[in-house]
Amino acid sequence: MKDTQTGAPPRVPFSTHPSRYKHWKLEIDGPVAWLKMDVSEDEGLRPDYKLKMNSYDLAVDIELDDAVTRLRFEHPEVAVVCIESLNDRIFCAGANIFMLSTSTHTHKVNFCKFTNETRVNIEEATAKSFQKYVASLNGAAAGGGYELALACDEIHLVDDRSSAVSLPEVPLLGVLPGTGGLTRLVDKRRVRRDLADAFCTIAEGAKARKALEWGLVDFVHPKSSYAEAVRDRVKELAGKGNAAQGVELDDVAPQMDGDTLRFKYLTLELTPGERMARLTITGPTAEDARIPADASSLGAGWYALRMWRELRRAILELRFNYPEIGLVTFHTEGDPKDVLALDEALEAHKDDWFVRETLLQQGRTLKMIDVTARTFFAIITPGSCFAGSLFELVLAADRAYMLDDPDRDNTIALSAMNAGRFPMAHGLTRLENRFYGSPESVGRVLARRGEALEPETAKELGLVTDALDDIDWDDEIRIILEERRSLSPDALTGMEANLRFVGPETMESRIYARLSAWQNWIFTRPNAVGERGALTSYGKPHSPEFDWSRV
């Protein structure tokens, strides 16, 4: 594996904390949080580019993502989060172009996925956590800067005769506004498609008057009264805030032990020579299901939260730090009854703010698996606990194999968690997605929730791909895994992206499908990344040169 053996590209560090932020200031003022962007030029992920004009790379976005998550857990009292810039002329210049033009294709694609997930999480916080995001564009917002604003619930722009919003990716760089920009313009803000087309080809963008007229922003204020107008609006929106005491999130960084990443509740064992990883999750204990009246007293170490945050971290480690691991097997160890008990307790307390946030964290983690470009196979053996919320991992996996040994118990089970708690990005539950167009099949399996389902029953109900005899189990699984990892990684990525999402699409799923797939294509094209491509040529003395063929 290039990464671990040569050390380059550098290992991406995901652990951070507001006290250590290099690019953001997070200030809490009662029911309002101010998230102020102040990117340190020299503190990007790599030393060979400078993050000028509040442009960002993954390091900046990791902090943003951390802030968005912490606000939900640590500051539930906050009702409005206002994002602005400490640079008084530039809100944000978007993703750093030199970073993009010098990154590998793999990094670019995963960087975009991470930023897209962060933007979607901002929208989820507004919709589900009663934390409304306001973008205060106190200076120019270009490209990813404006796309960040698009993820907010409302957008203010200073009317100072110079500040503009813009999506200059197409005219300047020959790539797309791929962090949801194209999709949110027309789907969310309902900018008419021909106006959106014009806007996306004008490098200088639109200043206050036109931005308001075209629906690109919600409010404009003259420079002289801008700060006050935004402060008043934000206070009005926040009201008295939400009444709750937060829970501090601890660091979930794994211990590195050779090729093994050890977390508290899970282990990720890499076998680089086989391009595989084994992800083993320890189930909860009976104790974890005892939720007190003040659920938040359980703290961030509570299994229901901690394990899923660890799982999220494991997925990020795979995406960025182990690109050649193509196949991940899911394993669990524990008692299915304890998972069901925890699920039941969570469902009973779902209106408690901390339980609500815990469930949303679980759902976000599951959604990440759906869009992660690795094969996931669930391997269900005696001693495992693929029940309820943990059974969602089986439903998220590309396939699931269950050992059928007459001498040893091996069961799976469903819970209320499989009935709608964790919608996928396209709006269906994983059971509805699995049994697309057959609500009777969904009903049939949900009717048996709580029941320990044996391998043959699980197979007959369509809940696992196959139940295999104990006699040939080892050989059959070995061959299945060997076959999988011999296939073209690109073809698998495309196949999985298509088969995992059946039926309808939403704005969110369109961002990952229609928009990201096109952007990925453009990221491979000489017209963008070739020696004379537009992305490569940016800031250089020569003009880009295009192959004019329209594909």
Add this chain to the structure above:
Amino acid sequence: MKDTQTGAPPRVPFSTHPSRYKHWKLEIDGPVAWLKMDVSEDEGLRPDYKLKMNSYDLAVDIELDDAVTRLRFEHPEVAVVCIESLNDRIFCAGANIFMLSTSTHTHKVNFCKFTNETRVNIEEATAKSFQKYVASLNGAAAGGGYELALACDEIHLVDDRSSAVSLPEVPLLGVLPGTGGLTRLVDKRRVRRDLADAFCTIAEGAKARKALEWGLVDFVHPKSSYAEAVRDRVKELAGKGNAAQGVELDDVAPQMDGDTLRFKYLTLELTPGERMARLTITGPTAEDARIPADASSLGAGWYALRMWRELRRAILELRFNYPEIGLVTFHTEGDPKDVLALDEALEAHKDDWFVRETLLQQGRTLKMIDVTARTFFAIITPGSCFAGSLFELVLAADRAYMLDDPDRDNTIALSAMNAGRFPMAHGLTRLENRFYGSPESVGRVLARRGEALEPETAKELGLVTDALDDIDWDDEIRIILEERRSLSPDALTGMEANLRFVGPETMESRIYARLSAWQNWIFTRPNAVGERGALTSYGKPHSPEFDWSRV
């Protein structure tokens, strides 16, 4: 322009006729049509590959498309079309691999788009024209061969212990089953996603028993009684057939006049040096709106049919024979009132089979524009007739500019045709798509149907991008066109593919978006098309070599 100046790749010929088919036999037996595949190895589009084992290239698909369209117009009496093979061991081996591996990226992408449109048209014939398609797999159906079957309404497979259905693209070629295969498996046939995952990675596919069990086919019959069983079933489905006399379709090939393609009702003027084309449509006459009791007596020369078939042909010419023309302007000449009169007459006779087919042809042509990777701008000037059905061209265009000259009349108008007759692939009308999320805006403009709308009104209603003063008109339009054609063709393709479709998706639109965008990406990747890529290596002594990074 490479194409016209060097003559290579060869100009694609689109005109054909059943009497000249090289790869198919079309036999009509009362209410049943037999469409028999019998590909001539040496009659592909290029001489450097052989179409062995009923594999196909664009030449084969042009004939298939011709047959599907002719059956609807020339043989409305046919109620069932049964596709089978004259090769008694192979139904169809799919798209020819050597053709794929030696074609340009542009050709591959456009080839896939054409085949996808043909498959969608097969489904439209079943749904709207009462012509049910039955796939009779009297031998193995691999890759595109099985994808053709997936587009049919039911699939029969011979149970002979050797014939299988398969999608071997991922394991053998490192590309996707991109002619709708992945999407139709799960969305249409509702094959469970994990079974679809397994099926798509097994090169040898599934024989009769397993194919039936997994829902890959609808019926299997033993070899001894296969032909009879299919014949009986097809006769049963066909019943007495439909009662109507067909209309023979004439050839719509243009006259070539230097860089101008002249059709009867439209002209395509290319200016290769500017990478632009001007498409001018002549409107109908008052006479065209007189529809007799037997509409079919109007014949294929009738404006309402002929013009739209010519437009379809012009789009195909652009796609395949003029890849460097990036920007097409739409113009019309005629009286808007005559268009409205024709639309009204069509609407009044919409239940007549010939009028129904004519309207479907118009709708299919408009859908082609939506997925064509060229910029379309509508230029609305005095003397034009962008009304009703022709106004759909404005709605399909990326932008529309209208000349506002106080001394000369220049109006547009809507008709019933804009209210639901021509849905886009994702199910919305072009007006609903334009005013996404605002049914009141749709209602507001439809309330004014029939009215001649002046430039300022058209702009105020949101029906055109801008209304420009006559004083600067020439300069402004020139600058707008110059700016557009200076942009990266790839970035424009991606941008247009995203902005043209707002909101929901359907199986059909998912095939063009999620599936095709991923396939296009894979078609640029070294793991498929590099020197040691899987597609390039197929049939060669060396094994493919992969860069194992997962993107």
